[in-house]
Amino acid sequence: MLFTTSLKQNHIFRRLFARGDCAVGKTVVVYCKKNGTDKNRIGFSTGVKLGHAVVRNRVRRRLREVYRRNEGLFQPGYDLVVVARGRSVNAAFGLLQEDFLRQCRALGLLKEAERS
DSSP states (O other): OOSEEEOOOHHHHHHHHHHSEEEEOSSEEEEEEEOSSSSEEEEEEOOGGGOSHHHHHHHHHHHHHHHHHTGGGBOSSEEEEEEEOGGGTTOOHHHHHHHHHHHHHHHTOBOHHHHO
16 A cells, blocks of 8 residues: 555554544445544454454455555545444455445545545
8 A cells, every 4th residue: 555554553543433533334334534644544443243363354355455446546644444344244345345435435535536
């Protein structure tokens, strides 16, 4: 990911959950908040209810790839946390991508030219 760094600190995740804007979809929940820099930072979260470690890692890899393919569409300067829901385990890649972009569009994370 060229324009993005990874979020790993628990306190940043908690801050986004508490004070960030949220959009809920069928397969993912997206939390976002401005970070005051010129880069995006993104973190992925998968709960234990999704399955064993192999399943959770696969969902995270797929979500990371969805973001990587569409990274150029995003406005810089945001912290994002993407939380996988139960349906994301068996969802087709196209559905995962469509749902993720729909939630990001609802939060105003995509560039103006791409919104219309």
